[in-house]
Amino acid sequence: MKNNEITLHKENSPAVAEKDRAAMIAPAVDIFENDDALTLVADLPGVSKEQLELGIDRQVLIIEGRLDRAEEGALYREFGGNGFYRRFHLPENLDLNQTSAELKDGVLTLRLAKAASAKPRRIEVTVH
């Protein structure tokens, strides 16, 4: 194992008394790490920019996509209209000021840059 590998913890257990969120679905995500950043990609079909709420609070990343969908006349359903909600515990060695997010065609791409101290450094060996 590399020393500077960032590990993502499992998301916190869902908080109680959040009935609204109990009906929401955890979106499927990909999380990719390279030397510079962690990239999180989440599927949020049907969520527009206005409905997306992204937050980082005390190292907890919250992704919330609210949906308000017409459900009348439903004949057959494989997905609900309650939206998406998921939380992740972030590692400490990120530079959160450099976070960037993009939402396109219902796919959220979140780039979390690593702090300079967490990036691997190459040490030159001088041969005398």
Added chain:
Amino acid sequence: MTGFDLFKEMDSFTREMDQVFRDLGFGRPLVPGSTYRGYPRINLRENQDAYILEAQLPGIDPKALEMTILKGTLTLSGERKAPAEEQGTWHRRERGYGKFMRAIDIPAEIDGDKVRADYKDGLLTVTLPKAASVLPKRIEIQAN
């Protein structure tokens, strides 16, 4: 990491035919909630003049989607491309990739020429107007 190959999972659903719509109208109760039958996930609803099909297709180029209607069966196919592999580590890979195909039986006759499809925010909405032959007709009663 989980040893679960999503690509395979998507592929195994490809030729599955949806029985659900055939069951409609035979008095079988619809199970509330969701029944996952394949990729993409779909919802079907109905209003007075049309059936409305919604499919969750995040991150797909709508131009690469193939949609055909033949004898009351709507076929939807396409591909979600996997992102380019870079140097690094995957911590999670839950989003599926690969080719998909779904065939959906529409419960009543539709007007194939007037079908409209919109793609927005990763959601495909197909409006299938009912054929004039299945729309209710009001019969005037003559009072003598």
